[in-house]
Amino acid sequence: MADDDTKTPLLDQLEEGPWPSFVTEIKRAGTKSPVCGDLLGQLEQSYAEKKGHWKHGGIVGVLGYGGGVIGRYSDLPEKYPNVAHFHTMRVNQPAGWFYTSDAIRTLCDIWEEHGSGLTNMHGSTGDIVFLGTRTDQLEPAFKKLTAAGFDLGGSGSSMRTPSCCVGQARCEWACYDTMALCDDLTRSYQDELHRPPFPYKFKIKCSGCPNDCVASIARADLSIIGTWKGEIQQDAGAIAEYAASGLDIQKDVCDRCPTRCMTYERGTLTIENRECVRCMHCINVMPKALGPGTERGATILIGAKAPIVQGALLSSVLVPFVPAEELAETIKELLKRVWEFWDEYGKNRERIGELIQRVGLANFLDAIGLDPVPEMVSAPRDNPFIFYQTDGDGH
Amino acid sequence: MADDDTKTPLLDQLEEGPWPSFVTEIKRAGTKSPVCGDLLGQLEQSYAEKKGHWKHGGIVGVLGYGGGVIGRYSDLPEKYPNVAHFHTMRVNQPAGWFYTSDAIRTLCDIWEEHGSGLTNMHGSTGDIVFLGTRTDQLEPAFKKLTAAGFDLGGSGSSMRTPSCCVGQARCEWACYDTMALCDDLTRSYQDELHRPPFPYKFKIKCSGCPNDCVASIARADLSIIGTWKGEIQQDAGAIAEYAASGLDIQKDVCDRCPTRCMTYERGTLTIENRECVRCMHCINVMPKALGPGTERGATILIGAKAPIVQGALLSSVLVPFVPAEELAETIKELLKRVWEFWDEYGKNRERIGELIQRVGLANFLDAIGLDPVPEMVSAPRDNPFIFYQTDGDGH
Amino acid sequence: MATATAKRITDIGPPHYEKFLHPVVKKNYGTWRYHENIQPGVLCHVAESGDRIYTVRAGSPRLLSVQTLRQFADLADRYADGYLRFTSRHNVEFLLSDREQIAPLVGALAELGFPVGGTNNAISNIVHTQGWVHCHSAATDASGIVKAVMDVLYDRFTHENLPAKLRIALACCLNMCGAVHCSDIAILGVHRRAPKVNHETLPRTCEVPTLIASCPTGAIRPATVAEKASVEVVQEQCMFCGNCYTVCPSMPLNDPENDGLSIWVGGKVSNARSAPAFSKLAIPFIPNNPPRWPEVVDAVVNIVDVYARHARKFERMGEWIARIGWPRFFELTGIPFTRYHLDDFKHAGLSYARSTHIRL
Amino acid sequence: MATATAKRITDIGPPHYEKFLHPVVKKNYGTWRYHENIQPGVLCHVAESGDRIYTVRAGSPRLLSVQTLRQFADLADRYADGYLRFTSRHNVEFLLSDREQIAPLVGALAELGFPVGGTNNAISNIVHTQGWVHCHSAATDASGIVKAVMDVLYDRFTHENLPAKLRIALACCLNMCGAVHCSDIAILGVHRRAPKVNHETLPRTCEVPTLIASCPTGAIRPATVAEKASVEVVQEQCMFCGNCYTVCPSMPLNDPENDGLSIWVGGKVSNARSAPAFSKLAIPFIPNNPPRWPEVVDAVVNIVDVYARHARKFERMGEWIARIGWPRFFELTGIPFTRYHLDDFKHAGLSYARSTHIRL
Numbered sequence A, B: 001m002a003d004d005d006t007k008t009p010l011l012d013q014l015e016e017g018p019w020p021s022f023v024t025e026i027k028r029a030g031t032k033s034p035v036c037g038d039l040l041g042q043l044e045q046s047y048a049e050k051k052g053h054w055k056h057g058g059i060v061g062v063l064g065y066g067g068g069v070i071g072r073y074s075d076l077p078e079k080y081p082n083v084a085h086f087h088t089m090r091v092n093q094p095a096g097w098f099y100t101s102d103a104i105r106t107l108c109d110i111w112e113e114h115g116s117g118l119t120n121m122h123g124s125t126g127d128i129v130f131l132g133t134r135t136d137q138l139e140p141a142f143k144k145l146t147a148a149g150f151d152l153g154g155s156g157s158s159m160r161t162p163s164c165c166v167g168q169a170r171c172e173w174a175c176y177d178t179m180a181l182c183d184d185l186t187r188s189y190q191d192e193l194h195r196p197p198f199p200y201k202f203k204i205k206c207s208g209c210p211n212d213c214v215a216s217i218a219r220a221d222l223s224i225i226g227t228w229k230g231e232i233q234q235d236a237g238a239i240a241e242y243a244a245s246g247l248d249i250q251k252d253v254c255d256r257c258p259t260r261c262m263t264y265e266r267g268t269l270t271i272e273n274r275e276c277v278r279c280m281h282c283i284n285v286m287p288k289a290l291g292p293g294t295e296r297g298a299t300i301l302i303g304a305k306a307p308i309v310q311g312a313l314l315s316s317v318l319v320p321f322v323p324a325e326e327l328a329e330t331i332k333e334l335l336k337r338v339w340e341f342w343d344e345y346g347k348n349r350e351r352i353g354e355l356i357q358r359v360g361l362a363n364f365l366d367a368i369g370l371d372p373v374p375e376m377v378s379a380p381r382d383n384p385f386i387f388y389q390t391d392g393d394g395h
Numbered sequence C, D: 001m002a003t004a005t006a007k008r009i010t011d012i013g014p015p016h017y018e019k020f021l022h023p024v025v026k027k028n029y030g031t032w033r034y035h036e037n038i039q040p041g042v043l044c045h046v047a048e049s050g051d052r053i054y055t056v057r058a059g060s061p062r063l064l065s066v067q068t069l070r071q072f073a074d075l076a077d078r079y080a081d082g083y084l085r086f087t088s089r090h091n092v093e094f095l096l097s098d099r100e101q102i103a104p105l106v107g108a109l110a111e112l113g114f115p116v117g118g119t120n121n122a123i124s125n126i127v128h129t130q131g132w133v134h135c136h137s138a139a140t141d142a143s144g145i146v147k148a149v150m151d152v153l154y155d156r157f158t159h160e161n162l163p164a165k166l167r168i169a170l171a172c173c174l175n176m177c178g179a180v181h182c183s184d185i186a187i188l189g190v191h192r193r194a195p196k197v198n199h200e201t202l203p204r205t206c207e208v209p210t211l212i213a214s215c216p217t218g219a220i221r222p223a224t225v226a227e228k229a230s231v232e233v234v235q236e237q238c239m240f241c242g243n244c245y246t247v248c249p250s251m252p253l254n255d256p257e258n259d260g261l262s263i264w265v266g267g268k269v270s271n272a273r274s275a276p277a278f279s280k281l282a283i284p285f286i287p288n289n290p291p292r293w294p295e296v297v298d299a300v301v302n303i304v305d306v307y308a309r310h311a312r313k314f315e316r317m318g319e320w321i322a323r324i325g326w327p328r329f330f331e332l333t334g335i336p337f338t339r340y341h342l343d344d345f346k347h348a349g350l351s352y353a354r355s356t357h358i359r360l
């Protein structure tokens, strides 16, 4: 490699400024890994040409797994031989992204030995992303990982690594144990994760309350979002404290409640709980004074995805409320039926949300054995084009 | 006709009860018109069989007109010979549905002589509907009508009779002269009304303010709805009167304002007029105290229709504001371009609203020479599937 | 009136409205200042000049004989200086300059059987269509149901005691003549059986390509029957819209046992407070039961009553439901929620509940 | 570590989280009562037992070398009893039982170049994707733009001075890896030229029917080129989604002069107050200008600043815009409104303004 190629005047400009620099990270890893020099070189060329230099990935992986590795090849392999192969390994993170310092060091050692020494902590789906290695290093890296208690995540038409918010580990609002559920589901579906069985990818994310700190409603085929029944818990003393400390409860809490179901009069906060839509706002503003009700569980929603191909979708309500104790079982039972249906009717590369739209929610519910309830829709239909069934009376 | 057929035991039950009865009306007209007996007979049969007995209409009309008459034939002509033909004439109402008693009597005389003596005052589109006559009576009835200063409305693929709310004739909120505009447009488009030139029907309705008392946004291809710029007029004295008389201004006015842009504190009503969306609520509640601003005009909207075939549409904003003085001219200029475009690209039986959806609003605007403005949409696009033009730079 | 030999007059448009305006209206045109509700059905508009015009509104079956119209003309002459008008909801209005004439006029109307009301937060007249009286397309009658419903809602017409305006409309088929699709309560005639193709008449009455193109779901396919070019209907793909029948008489959908009514709620037209909105499905089907359709009447009255009891001041039907949520609407009205309430037309996915905003 | 001869282990899943939990977390699991904001980037959660756990959050470039990760591990050992975690927005968090360790840890992080912040109403880390660092599909780089933007928004990360949370995300192509489509501000890489078909390689790398089916607009048609079965793209029908390229390597869309960025605003994920919402188009196109994309940085900073000045307390970007209306958003930000802002995809009609609720 010519000396010129190792110079990165454009990228160097990204080492300036206060925010920590990914270029610096690549250079740091480069002190131990020759890969990083070529990565920088190719990236510098991309910056100069305004154009990527990666080829469409091929299928590579570890023995017996159909996913977890993203194949990647340089389109300039002569010029940057060390990144001729530059595959990533998706390593399934522990629920809630919790680690000990030792676990981190173990991961670092493995990746320093068998890969670029570069990671994403974490990928958008939630995996530990080991960024860049050669095909021949995949199997050895995998062996070390499993020996250390780690396993791969998903890719391709498989279930993907589930993820969850910090939940009950550190959050007072978690309406169910997100980490336990996420971990349980991950373990239960090892086969679906590692051996792509579906028409397309399937993602599960678990948030402990409607704040949805893992964005499950926006990017999980199955979104499990904690919520509660009954009355919001109140602590009158703490409400008074907030008021005394200058919070304008009328304006900042009541007037921002989407259903306006709260009134604050003469120091008393009254909530018309039946009209509350569990948005969390009042609780968010006064965490010391208010809390989710005591009857806790989750709403199960289905179908979120990015825009390709028919437009992005948010997940939509499938089961309005499942008590926390019954969540794992209910979800597993549901998933069995959902996947069966998807298997049979889903087209290649059709996400579950698109399939439901295509066949219609009513038919989907029929197939998975759920009754329609009004909570599933923002409003009943407004067009009169009703497929009355001829075998029923349509009442 | 057998005596039995003139007995109407089912319909007779609809002469009971306090609400005025259409059956009574048919019977009253029947004292002078043999038609009504057969109409009742056939209707009674429909009630007994739960089934209509009219055939699909044929094309009938008056000389030189392509519309204004709805052909209708009984499918039991032998049994009910007097309604073998039973066409309706659509007579264009005077703007605002105002009449003198004499005008009413004139209409009655004509229809008693040449038709069933039954009317709808009025049809859903707004016409005086002369209900039921024979083909040979159409021309004589038409002659009498025009001699009396009346003319036919539209039907088929023509412009339809425009209609308007009572407006400035009796309403304090009319932001432009709805009756003058409606009358002007009706006169200007006599040819379009009487000689179907379009791919499908085209309706115009004029409401003087956003209360939209002719439901123009729901059922006119062109909806002209009065509105204003600048500040809502206030009369502090009258506000105090309302408060004194027991109106809860905070709750009933401010808290119901959709943008919450009003505050009522210590007897002073303050409106953040820039955030006001001209919904009319506050004005509706306190007509003596508040009124539309003084800079008046209308919003022009396009495209409403019933559900057949692609689903119902409400009209959507085409021009956010046109000053009252410029309305007639602006609309005529616009219509010219809209109709040209519709003519060229509209499919058979495709309403303008459906066409705009099919070709896209941007292309439609291009074609009629309007610039896109954000008021035309509830929000900019959320999907990233943008047809960037290759001749521009897409900025 | 013109003589038979007069030149044929065309394209004159309607008479100019000005000659039909009450002098007080004409004088104060465009300068009205405010209005007051005098009593149900009676309004007073006050002009900047201080002039007042009184409006007395009476309910009408819309289908009017010339005999009745002449009676209206007489009433106008006697009490209203000869001026009257009709409203956009087919009521008749008399315009009075003399407040003293209100009571006598109301009395005279009552005597003729015409109720005064429909203003403000009363239920006004039901906008409706032709039904079996005049249309070939009807899945039900119009005037009969309207009469039966208004008989029972009579007091709601003559009293202004609802939380807000409540607009009812009826259309006898999916063509929805009238603004049925944006009503607080819409009563809609529906077919529930696919058209029965008349292979005899079809070839000479209809154009097959146009017919096939008319079907929004692509349920109509070309077919050769008895050696003639005709069509067949894929039953499972038909949602009974009737558009094929509109373009081709040989595709009738009428079916006495399966035609009937559906009920829709929560639409509105005005921009007051909330934006205009479509009505949403409440009851997918009620069989035709002439002459008084008791099941339809009960369904409407139930919805009106529940609304009247629960809605807050100024809340239209749809605004009330938005506050309490659809699940509670179904709970309070006792209406069952079915698969038919779930949209499955082209924008269906947009009606799925895509948040956790749920009342639990 | 396993020896080379050990039995092959598979399907074990991730390590169980319990062994990675700080003892205070473990003890008080599920019994947290409330939390307080100590300072930007530092939270205190209080359990029913009275125990407290302190969280120190530091910004991260997400792309981390093992060297840096080991430094984090060292910091965890020194100040946080050996425990750390990462957040759903890729920040690193240290869990402290001893309040006294906060300041030293913050200091140590600063020394290493990692800012503490991102909590509460600060701008947190930018969720982003691979870009030119690792993906073949990218219309732009990811990490570079993020770095350039965060350099300028640094103070917004370390101070909690916005009206509400403000989430920025970046995706380098329309596949939108990450929740870009529901962000307060989304930066999205876009192509603007149809794929250039590589007729050489296509026949052996791609299945033509699958390829044709992949195009949502039907822009791809079969074609025979040099006697081989290939495809052609109808230029006017292509909206550059890249789906064809995903299924077929012989359809690259990259075009240095025409690739670039678009900016979207007003989306959100949480159900707090308003329902989750998609981001809407603000700026249709900004050219790629590496290494620091100044136009993109300016555009983002402008939007953030205008929002910060005008939004009220607790108003997320989209909630603020809903209050003031889109016309005023464009006016205040000085962003031109163009034809591209008008939707023309399949539900376009539903975005047309179907009321007269207009601010004039």
Ligand code: SRM
Pocket (backbone or CB within 6 Å): A070, A072, A088, A090, A120, A122, A123, A124, A125, A126, A127, A128, A129, A153, A161, A201, A203, A218, A219, A220, A304, A305, A306, A307, A308, A309, A351, D128, D129, D130, D134, D135, D136, D137, D175, D176, D177, D178, D179, D246
């Ligand atoms: C690595 C990662 C981005 C990142 O930098 O974090 C990623 C990278 C790729 N994604 Fe993704 N996606 C990643 C999370 C997502 C997410 C977010 C999420 O999972 O929460 C989404 C949006 C949610 C969703 O699933 O819809 C996402 C939506 C897509 C799509 C569009 C799918 C759709 O239905 O619209 C594609 C295209 C496809 O599947 O063909 C795609 C495809 C890809 C591919 C495999 C490119 C391709 O065309 O096949 C990318 C490989 C890049 C590379 O070379 O490393 N990626 N992708 C994320 C996975 C890391 C991890 O395992 O933790």
Ligand code: SRM
Pocket (backbone or CB within 6 Å): B070, B072, B088, B090, B120, B122, B123, B124, B125, B126, B127, B128, B129, B153, B161, B201, B203, B218, B219, B220, B304, B305, B306, B307, B308, B309, B351, C128, C129, C130, C134, C135, C136, C137, C175, C176, C177, C178, C179, C246
């Ligand atoms: C008479 C009237 C109903 C009434 O009782 O008031 C009526 C009656 C008919 N309408 Fe209508 N429409 C009438 C107002 C409407 C309205 C309301 C309006 O104009 O404000 C609408 C909804 C608004 C709209 O235009 O979309 C309306 C939407 C339809 C449609 C559906 C059009 C669509 O695009 O969805 C059809 C079907 C068609 O055009 O093929 C239709 C067709 C018909 C036909 C001609 C039946 C047909 O299949 O061809 C009906 C003739 C009935 C008859 O025998 O008398 N009628 N029709 C109304 C006209 C009276 C008048 O001139 O004043």
Ligand code: SRM
Pocket (backbone or CB within 6 Å): B096, B164, B165, B166, B167, B170, B171, B172, B173, B211, B212, B213, B214, B215, B284, B285, C035, C043, C086, C087, C088, C089, C090, C091, C118, C119, C120, C121, C124, C125, C127, C164, C165, C167, C179, C182, C183, C184, C267, C268, C269, C270, C271, C272, C316
């Ligand atoms: C006479 C009429 C106009 C005409 O040219 O014929 C009319 C006249 C008035 N309307 Fe209207 N509206 C008339 C049909 C409508 C319609 C159209 C319809 O019903 O098909 C609407 C839209 C209805 C809807 O949204 O579905 C309509 C929505 C309003 C509203 C908004 C009410 C709301 O809160 O949504 C007001 C304001 C109010 O009542 O507070 C209003 C107010 C008024 C006022 C008070 C205006 C004024 O200052 O004079 C008039 C007396 C109303 C009353 O009945 O108390 N008018 N008004 C129509 C009488 C119909 C009838 O016989 O009942």
Ligand code: SRM
Pocket (backbone or CB within 6 Å): A096, A164, A165, A166, A167, A170, A171, A172, A173, A211, A212, A213, A214, A215, A284, A285, D035, D043, D086, D087, D088, D089, D090, D091, D118, D119, D120, D121, D124, D125, D127, D164, D165, D167, D179, D182, D183, D184, D267, D268, D269, D270, D271, D272, D316
């Ligand atoms: C640590 C983390 C969860 C995790 O398992 O990793 C988390 C933790 C907390 N979130 Fe979150 N949220 C986290 C990502 C999210 C996300 C997802 C995202 O940004 O992609 C969301 C949805 C964002 C959106 O709507 O676009 C999210 C929406 C919220 C909200 C709702 C804010 C709103 O008004 O819309 C709250 C409540 C609040 O802040 O008032 C909240 C509140 C909280 C609280 C206060 C909960 C608690 O009592 O502990 C936590 C500290 C927040 C803080 O930063 O001040 N968290 N939070 C995530 C930190 C990400 C980061 O590094 O910045």
Ligand code: SF4
Pocket (backbone or CB within 6 Å): A165, A166, A167, A168, A171, A172, A173, A174, A175, A207, A208, A209, A210, A211, A212, A213, A214, A226
């Ligand atoms: S989603 Fe709810 S429970 Fe989970 S971390 Fe966020 S606020 Fe806490």
Ligand code: SF4
Pocket (backbone or CB within 6 Å): A256, A257, A258, A259, A260, A261, A262, A271, A275, A276, A277, A278, A279, A280, A281, A282, A283, D273
């Ligand atoms: S959680 Fe939301 S909807 Fe419920 S009372 Fe609080 S602010 Fe209102």
Ligand code: SF4
Pocket (backbone or CB within 6 Å): B165, B166, B167, B168, B171, B172, B173, B174, B175, B207, B208, B209, B210, B211, B212, B213, B214, B226
């Ligand atoms: S639309 Fe407005 S101006 Fe016309 S009558 Fe109704 S309230 Fe008056």
Ligand code: SF4
Pocket (backbone or CB within 6 Å): B256, B257, B258, B259, B260, B261, B262, B271, B275, B276, B277, B278, B279, B280, B281, B282, B283, C273
């Ligand atoms: S007109 Fe409507 S939006 Fe404007 S101030 Fe009055 S209530 Fe508010």
Ligand code: SF4
Pocket (backbone or CB within 6 Å): C129, C130, C131, C135, C136, C137, C138, C139, C171, C172, C173, C174, C175, C176, C177
């Ligand atoms: S709604 Fe249907 S049946 Fe009724 S009049 Fe209109 S077209 Fe005829």
Ligand code: SF4
Pocket (backbone or CB within 6 Å): C194, C195, C214, C215, C216, C217, C218, C219, C220, C233, C237, C238, C239, C240, C241, C242, C243, C244, C245
């Ligand atoms: S009724 Fe409608 S859906 Fe059924 S065949 Fe006719 S056009 Fe098609």
Ligand code: SF4
Pocket (backbone or CB within 6 Å): D129, D130, D131, D135, D136, D137, D138, D139, D171, D172, D173, D174, D175, D176, D177
């Ligand atoms: S957003 Fe597109 S370019 Fe970026 S990582 Fe995902 S697939 Fe690749």
Ligand code: SF4
Pocket (backbone or CB within 6 Å): D194, D195, D214, D215, D216, D217, D218, D219, D220, D233, D237, D238, D239, D240, D241, D242, D243, D244, D245
């Ligand atoms: S980029 Fe998208 S729209 Fe264009 S040809 Fe490929 S698949 Fe079709």
